[in-house]
Amino acid sequence: MVADSSLVQEYSIKRWDFTKAGEASCEIKNTLKQIGVSQDVIRRVAIAAYEAEMNVVMYARRGKIRCEIDTTIIKITIEDEGPGIEDINLAMQEGFSTATPEMREMGFGAGMGLPNIKRNSDVFEITSVVGRGTKLKMIFNL
Amino acid sequence: MQKQRHSIRFIEEKCIGCVTCVRACPTKAIRVVNGKAHVNHDRCIDCGECFRLCPHDAISSETTSYADLEQFDCTIALPSPVLYSQFSYDVMPNQILLALKEIGFDYVFDEAWDCELTTDALQEYLDTTEGPFPKISITCPVVVRLITMLYPNLVKNLVKLEIPRESAAKKFRQKAVKSREISPEKIGVIHITPCPAKMISINHPVGLEKSNLDGAIAISDIYGRLLEALKGLEEDVILQLSSGIGIAWAITGGEIMGIHQENCLAVSGVQDVIRVLNDVEAGKLNDIVFLECLICPDGCIGGSLTVQNRHQARRKVRRLIKMFGEHTRVSREMVLRLYRGGYFNQQKEISPNPLPPLDPDPGKAIQKLKQRDEILKNLPGKNCSACGAPDCRTLAEDVVLGQSSIDDCVFLTLDKLKEKA
Numbered sequence: 133m134v135a136d137s138s139l140v141q142e143y144s145i146k147r148w149d150f151t152k153a154g155e156a157s158c159e160i161k162n163t164l165k166q167i168g169v170s171q172d173v174i175r176r177v178a179i180a181a182y183e184a185e186m187n188v189v190m191y192a193r194r195g196k197i198r199c200e201i202d203t204t205i206i207k208i209t210i211e212d213e214g215p216g217i218e219d220i221n222l223a224m225q226e227g228f229s230t231a232t233p234e235m236r237e238m239g240f241g242a243g244m245g246l247p248n249i250k251r252n253s254d255v256f257e258i259t260s261v262v263g264r265g266t267k268l269k270m271i272f273n274l
Numbered sequence: 275m276q277k278q279r280h281s282i283r284f285i286e287e288k289c290i291g292c293v294t295c296v297r298a299c300p301t302k303a304i305r306v307v308n309g310k311a312h313v314n315h316d317r318c319i320d321c322g323e324c325f326r327l328c329p330h331d332a333i334s335s336e337t338t339s340y341a342d343l344e345q346f347d348c349t350i351a352l353p354s355p356v357l358y359s360q361f362s363y364d365v366m367p368n369q370i371l372l373a374l375k376e377i378g379f380d381y382v383f384d385e386a387w388d389c390e391l392t393t394d395a396l397q398e399y400l401d402t403t404e405g406p407f408p409k410i411s412i413t414c415p416v417v418v419r420l421i422t423m424l425y426p427n428l429v430k431n432l433v434k435l436e437i438p439r440e441s442a443a444k445k446f447r448q449k450a451v452k453s454r455e456i457s458p459e460k461i462g463v464i465h466i467t468p469c470p471a472k473m474i475s476i477n478h479p480v481g482l483e484k485s486n487l488d489g490a491i492a493i494s495d496i497y498g499r500l501l502e503a504l505k506g507l508e509e510d511v512i513l514q515l516s517s518g519i520g521i522a523w524a525i526t527g528g529e530i531m532g533i534h535q536e537n538c539l540a541v542s543g544v545q546d547v548i549r550v551l552n553d554v555e556a557g558k559l560n561d562i563v564f565l566e567c568l569i570c571p572d573g574c575i576g577g578s579l580t581v582q583n584r585h586q587a588r589r590k591v592r593r594l595i596k597m598f599g600e601h602t603r604v605s606r607e608m609v610l611r612l613y614r615g616g617y618f619n620q621q622k623e624i625s626p627n628p629l630p631p632l633d634p635d636p637g638k639a640i641q642k643l644k645q646r647d648e649i650l651k652n653l654p655g656k657n658c659s660a661c662g663a664p665d666c667r668t669l670a671e672d673v674v675l676g677q678s679s680i681d682d683c684v685f686l687t688l689d690k691l692k693e694k695a
Contacts, residue, residue, distance in 0.1 A: 139640045141647075158552050165424075167639040168631030175427045175555070182556035203637045248557070274636075 138202035139163070145188045145195045145212075153189045156197045157181035160208070167201065173272050176252040181208055183249050184268055188212045192265065206272040216262040224250065224258075279478065280318050281335045281470035282325055284311050288332035293659040295324035295333065300544045301424070305672070306662035317629065319419040320471040321544055321569050322578040335470035335579065338489030340496060343378065346462030346488070348454055350446050351379040352439055353466035355386040355516070355524040356574045357493055358594060359587035361504070367521070367594065369504060371513035374466070376503035377496065381450060384513055385465075388442035390520030390602055392435065393532035394609040395618040399435055400535055400564055408539070408554060408562035409433050411529055415475035416569040417547060418624065422480065425551050426626030431565075434620045436481065438523070439465050439472070441618060443486035465490040468524075468577030469570060482621035492579035518595030519602045525591050526573035529566045532602055540566040542573050632675065646670045654685040 141163065143156035161178045169177075181197070188195035192214025200207045217223045226247050250256040255271035291309040303317035304324060311332070313324075325333045343349050351374045358367045367384070374382040400409060410431045412418050421428050443463040450461050465472055467490040476485040522528030526542035539562050541550045547567045553559050570576035575587040582590075612618065633639040649670040656666070661682035663669040672678035681687055 137637070137640065139643050139647075154552070154556060154558075157556060161552075161555065163643065165628070166632050166643060167636050168634070169636070171427050171626070171628075178427075178555045179557040182558065201640060203640065 138200045139167075141199045143197045143199075145185055145192075145197060147189065147191075147193050147214075149189060153186060154182055157185045160197075160199050163199070163201070164206070169206070169274060173206070173274060177206060177208070177272055180249045180252040180270055180272075183245050184208070184210045184270070187245055187266075188214070191215060195265075204274055206274065208268075208270050208272075210268045211265065212267075213265045216264055216266055217258075217260040218262055220258055220260060279315055279474075280313070281320055281337065281473045282313065282318065282322065283334045283336060284313065285332045285334060286310055288330050290330055290332075291662075292329065293662065293664075294327050294329060296662065296664050297659050298323040298327045299664065300548060301420075302664050302668050304664075305678075306659075317423075319416050319423060320474045321416045321420075322470055323544060325470065326578045335473075335492070337467065337470060337473050337492045337495065337579070338464060340491065340499070342489060343462060343464065347456055347460040348380045348450055348462070349378070350381040350383065350443075350450060350461060350463045351375075351466055352383055352385045352388075352442050352446070352463065352487070354439070354468050354472075354493075354574060355389060355521050355528075355591075356468040356577065356580060356587070357466050358386070358521060359524055359575050359590040360493060360497065360580060360582045361501075361590075363590060363593065365504060366514075367516070367598075368512060368514040369507055369509060370500065372507055372509060372511065373500045373503040375513075376507060377499045379464070381446065382513055383442060383446050384515050384520075385439060385442055386514075386516035386520035386523065388438040388445075388520075389523040389528075390516050390532070390604050391609055391612070392438045392441070392618065393519055393523075393529065394602060394604050394606060395435055395613050396433065396529070396564070397533055397535075398610065398613050399433065399618075400533065403434075406431055408559055408565040410554075411564070411566045411568075412481060412624070413437055413523070413529060413566075414568045414570075414574075415471045415480075416469075417567045418475075418480055420547070420569070421551065422624065422627040423629055425555060426628040428551065428554060429624055429626045431554070432624055433564075434623075435618045436620050440479075440482065440486050447486065462488045464488060466493060466496070467491065468493050468574045468580045470579060471569075480622075480624050493577075494579050494581050497581045515603065516598065517603045518598045518600050519604075521591060521594045521598060524573065524575050525588055526568055527566065528573060528591075530564060531595075531600065533564060535563045537562050538564040538566065540568075542568040542576070543571040544569050632671070642674045645674045649673055649680060652680075652686070653683055656685065658684070660684045 164174045192212035195212030198209045224246050253270035254273045257269040260266040289310050291306045296304045301317045303314045371382045412433050465487050472490040476487045479485045519532040522531045527540040530538040572584045576584040631639045632642045653666040661669050
């Protein structure tokens with residue numbers, strides 16, 4: 133699906149690294165600006181990638197964001213090693229959140245995460261194994 | 275004469291190519307080429323960081339000079355509230371306004387009063403406007419340029435009200451035309467400014483067709499004259515109308531001080547502004563109603579054309595706020611009448627002006643980014659700027675764009691020399 137001519141960028145994310153949190157999604161956004169992707173797509177990618185990145189920072193041990201861009205699509209996969217999600221259907225519900233009070237203090241965990249990512253992407257896939265980790269895939273059509 | 279696009283000038287004779295400015299520039303607009311700093315005007319937002327930091331006095335800023343006032347039959351001074359913070363602890367705003375008259379302005383008006391009017395108008399705007407939120411302040415012309423250039427998605431968040439110095443200039447010119455019976459173009463309405471960016475917002479306004487101001491004089495340029503005028507000044511007239519609410523506009527958090535909404539946020543300093551705009555773009559600040567962003571550290575008192583250090587200035591502003599109170603002297607009904615009558619309306623929509631991509635063809639732009647990443651792998655990553663670019667990544671980009679050579683990297687060149695030896 134992603135051609136050889138595509139641009140691939142990878143970033144690693146660590147748990148509770150709040151000082152760097154959001155940097156990877158910001159890098160992705162800046163890359164899209166340099167390519168001249170439409171403002172609407174940039175806006176949606178910025179929001180979705182940030183939410184996904186923060187999920188890893190808050191819940192997983194470590195993770196990787198891989199961003200592949202060609203002239204037709206942007207594909208972002210985020211794979212983490214972490215607790216996994218027990219009930220994906222529940223996690224996909226608007227307003228559902230397992231954020232701790234500390235996370236809420238920082239302004240996270242309004243239960244916007246996964247549904248917000250889905251809403252902003254054109255294709256959204258999620259798989260998770262409890263005790264192993266979660267994998268998200270989102271695609272944005274150009 | 276064509277009006278200058280930017281207020282910053284590089285003085286070639288003085289520049290030694292030290293890269294201080296290159297590294298300070300938040301939009302990576304400056305390179306040192308053949309030992310001299312050059313600015314890419316398309317990327318410059320007039321923040322003044324380079325001007326502020328140049329250790330060799332090789333950067334100047336262009337504002338209206340005192341001598342320029344002679345071309346007008348009648349002059350009106352509109353001092354930024356920052357001016358009140360620049361004198362010793364006991365010198366009061368009214369004395370400063372009178373000193374401005376003393377040094378030759380025909381009329382002097384308290385711009386802080388118009389800030390106070392705008393605070394109330396802003397309250398009404400926030401109460402009645404629709405999203406997207408947060409609404410972002412347009413007071414700082416550098417922030418507006420930063421957003422139109424690097425955050426085009428956020429242009430629709432910009433507040434659609436006229437800024438106080440512009441609405442004031444319009445009002446007072448009309449007043450002077452009536453009372454003096456002279457034509458509007460013979461009147462010079464001059465802002466007394468803490469930063470060079472105001473000059474650009476006058477020469478190249480973004481929220482209106484033509485600025486209502488005729489120029490901006492640097493606080494530092496008339497400070498000496500004002501000190502002289504303050505000696506033995508007779509205080510016979512009251513020119514100050516503002517309370518602490520208007521004066522507060524000189525510091526960060528000043529615009530929101532008179533706003534009743536709780537969900538307001540004030541940010542200052544170029545790096546912090548960039549950080550918070552990234553947060554807005556990531557959807558992180560959706561619960562904030564109003565965002566005040568000022569590019570200079572601590573707000574306008576941190577402007578590069580001020581004379582007092584900004585910590586002292588902040589102390590003075592705090593004192594004035596205490597003295598003149600946090601209760602607005604503006605009548606709410608009057609503001610609402612003006613508001614509904616369109617007095618605060620922005621004249622022209624601000625439009626995005628994004629930086630061009632690396633290539634107009636997205637496929638080619640992607641290839642260029644891949645080449646950049648390849649080049650970057652071979653660079654040392656020390657970000658020493660000795661090549662004249664701010665960091666290795668920017669050098670790699672310049673190489674891809676054909677504007678620089680990889681041989682400009684001193685570390686790679688050293689390695690090559692060692693191999694030969």
